[in-house]
Amino acid sequence: MKLDPFCAEQGGSGEPCAPSFLEILCDRGFRWLTFAAGGIVISLGLYIIFEIGSAAVPAMKDNGLGFFVSTTWDVARNEFGILAEIWGTLYSSLLALLLGGFFGVSIAIFFTQGYLNHRVAQVFRSIIQLLAAIPSVVYGLWGIYVVIPALRPVASWLNEHFGFIPFFGTKLSGPGLAPAVIVLAIMILPTVAAISQDAFKQIPYKVKEAAYGMGTTRREAIMLVMLPTAANGIMGALVLGFGRALGETMALAMLIGNANQISLSLFSPAKTLASLLASNFPEAGAVEVSALMYAAVALLIITVGVNALGAFIMSRSKRQEAI
Amino acid sequence: MGASETLPMTATGEINAAIIPDLRRKRMERRSFLDTLFTLGLWGIAAIGAIPLFSVLYMLITKGGARLSLDLFTQLPPAGFMQGGGFGNAIVGTIVMVGVACVIAVPLGICGGVLTGAMAPKSKTAKVVRFIGKVMSGFPSILAGVFTYAWLVVGLKTYSALAGGVALSILMLPIVLLTAEQAVAMVPKRMKDAAYGMGCTHTQVILKVVLPASLPSILTGIMLGIARAAGESAPLLFTALFSNYWMRGLMEPTASLSILIYNFSGMPFPNQIELAWAASLVLVLIVFTFNILSRILGRPKY
Numbered sequence: 001m002k003l004d005p006f007c008a009e010q011g012g013s014g015e016p017c018a019p020s021f022l023e024i025l026c027d028r029g030f031r032w033l034t035f036a037a038g039g040i041v042i043s044l045g046l047y048i049i050f051e052i053g054s055a056a057v058p059a060m061k062d063n064g065l066g067f068f069v070s071t072t073w074d075v076a077r078n079e080f081g082i083l084a085e086i087w088g089t090l091y092s093s094l095l096a097l098l099l100g101g102f103f104g105v106s107i108a109i110f111f112t113q114g115y116l117n118h119r120v121a122q123v124f125r126s127i128i129q130l131l132a133a134i135p136s137v138v139y140g141l142w143g144i145y146v147v148i149p150a151l152r153p154v155a156s157w158l159n160e161h162f163g164f165i166p167f168f169g170t171k172l173s174g175p176g177l178a179p180a181v182i183v184l185a186i187m188i189l190p191t192v193a194a195i196s197q198d199a200f201k202q203i204p205y206k207v208k209e210a211a212y213g214m215g216t217t218r219r220e221a222i223m224l225v226m227l228p229t230a231a232n233g234i235m236g237a238l239v240l241g242f243g244r245a246l247g248e249t250m251a252l253a254m255l256i257g258n259a260n261q262i263s264l265s266l267f268s269p270a271k272t273l274a275s276l277l278a279s280n281f282p283e284a285g286a287v288e289v290s291a292l293m294y295a296a297v298a299l300l301i302i303t304v305g306v307n308a309l310g311a312f313i314m315s316r317s318k319r320q321e322a323i
Numbered sequence: 324m325g326a327s328e329t330l331p332m333t334a335t336g337e338i339n340a341a342i343i344p345d346l347r348r349k350r351m352e353r354r355s356f357l358d359t360l361f362t363l364g365l366w367g368i369a370a371i372g373a374i375p376l377f378s379v380l381y382m383l384i385t386k387g388g389a390r391l392s393l394d395l396f397t398q399l400p401p402a403g404f405m406q407g408g409g410f411g412n413a414i415v416g417t418i419v420m421v422g423v424a425c426v427i428a429v430p431l432g433i434c435g436g437v438l439t440g441a442m443a444p445k446s447k448t449a450k451v452v453r454f455i456g457k458v459m460s461g462f463p464s465i466l467a468g469v470f471t472y473a474w475l476v477v478g479l480k481t482y483s484a485l486a487g488g489v490a491l492s493i494l495m496l497p498i499v500l501l502t503a504e505q506a507v508a509m510v511p512k513r514m515k516d517a518a519y520g521m522g523c524t525h526t527q528v529i530l531k532v533v534l535p536a537s538l539p540s541i542l543t544g545i546m547l548g549i550a551r552a553a554g555e556s557a558p559l560l561f562t563a564l565f566s567n568y569w570m571r572g573l574m575e576p577t578a579s580l581s582i583l584i585y586n587f588s589g590m591p592f593p594n595q596i597e598l599a600w601a602a603s604l605v606l607v608l609i610v611f612t613f614n615i616l617s618r619i620l621g622r623p624k625y
Contacts, residue, residue, distance in 0.1 A: 019522070019524050023524050023526075023527070024524070026524070026526050026527075027524040027525055027526040027527075029526075030525075030526040030529070030530070031442060031525065031526065033434060034434050034435070034437050034438035034442045034443075035438060035442075035443075035448060036434075037430075037431050037434030037435045037437075037438060038434075038435050038438045038439070038448045038449065038451075038452040039448070040431060040435075041431065041435045041452050041455055041456065041496070041500065042448070042451050042452060042455055044455075044493070044496075045455035045458065045459060047474075048466075048470045048493070051470055051473045051474050052466070052469060052470055052473060055473045102368075103368060103371070103372050106364075106365060106368040106369075106372075107368065107369055107372055109365060110365045110366075110368070110369050115362065115365060115366075124369075126618075127373070127376060128372075128376075129614075130376070130611065130614070131375070131376050133550060133554070133610050133611060133614045134379060134554075134607060134610070135553075135554030135555070135556065135581060135603075135606055135607070135610060136554070136555075136556060136557070137554075137556045137581045137584045137585050137588075137603070137606075138379070138383075138554075138584065138603045138606065138607060139379070140584075140585070140588065141584055141588045141599055141600070141603055142378070142379050142382055144588055144589075145382070145386075145596075146378055146382060186375045189372065217354050217355060217357070217358035218358055218361070218362070219357055219358040219360075219361035219362075220354070220358075222361075240461075243461055244461075246463070247461075247462070247463025247464065247465070247466070248463070249463065249464060249465040249557035250556045250557050250581075250585060254585065254588060254589070274463055274465045274557070277465050277468075277469060278465060278557060278560055281468075281469070281472070281560065281561045282560065282561050282564075292469070293469065293473065296465075296466055296469045299463060299465075299466065300463075300466055303461060303462070303463050304458055304461070307457075307458070307461035308458075311457065
């Protein structure tokens, strides 16, 4: 049946009409509502920065920029510095990125370059996504009772035989950098793998066909053609994974050992900005809270900067695909 | 494979093997050897990558599953050397705080997503909202806790479930907002045009055409947000704190599963550690449920 909106017999009004007063009112009201929601989101974002920043002001006045180059954290003497935490944050995240990035990109290649049946690859992809869904505390618990005991004999062997290398300079007495890095790498692996897979999938099929047509082996096609073509997207994936590693809190607070020191050794305890916040905040007095807020500002600046860089690289790689 | 299958034939059907070189790759040639090595390497890496997942699941099922009983859901956390006990209050606390987070983040996120995706995608407000949403989605979760502490805990002078819920909503909001925006923007233009052509107002188009059509994707975002919020612990650490008792109201310290795991993981008592594993199993089951729900809802219908 052909419906005529103006036909009275078919339930229409009988003649074309402008929206009624009520409809216009609803329209204005709803429009206003969505803009109000937008306004709330914007003000929330600004208020978060303002609130953390203003709470940090007393510590900024007391410690100045020396905060970033000092390693003391002494509540009694009111002296605070976060150099060790910045070092721990960057060092642990970088190591996790090396490990998680290598595995993530390799797995992305494995899933997208025809090593697996399409359906099997889909199943494995869902499994990797489940890895991402496991909460941070659960990884922390697993790290304490599985990774640390498994790592201890390896660490003491490496320390005995290769102790002269600074990376193996100390014994693993319990929590430390190495277990934290391993767990952190597992946590960023799904991010890196998912975004790199997208980068590989965006490559037009003819590029791959052209490479195989030249008589390359699969390894040559991947290493010489696919990887360089997807390089931008993979770079973005790595930067975003790095951003995730920087802000990760609970697993690190449980595994890294919370020692205020700068050391190259993989087996010595360390501390990150996020784990400093998690471990010191609950029992902090007013002065220390302000110093912790200052540390939160530093963490905010680092993570937002890294994420913005990642988003920029991703948008550039998308534009390149479009050309 | 026989040679006759791979060698080309002449028009008459005879094989002229003398003038056509053998194009097949020799198995032990350097290039093929490297290729095989590369393939084996990738299989090895994928296998090693699967170890952590299966190890986590194995530990959860054996260690956590061993303690699974009704007591876990009905009893309070034990103190010190006590045996038995459960974490009923923590489950209630997690549900209540995720609920508070939903009440804040879902309407705000959907309305914000409608603004940036359909109402006025090119307006200045929408651009700023989109930018803030993206920044917030990369926000370290502990900073949500720090902010809520400075705002609500200091302001109301008490740790509370409300503060915990607000902290979780800050993490949920960008997920709901960005997925809602994408979902709303994906509705085909011809559907909207058809509605406009019928004389619908902007609002009628959005409420009667765009939102119903994008509802499954929006629900996907909400489920993902819930899964994320339920598993988070860093924002609750110093906003909701913890409590060993049943919850009586929104304005008092409240237990949650994730903080219970964190607190019990470092205790020297085997009973508490067993409970931490059991709580991990329950938490992972909750998170996986919502994750899988999001996947089912988000599956393309056609």
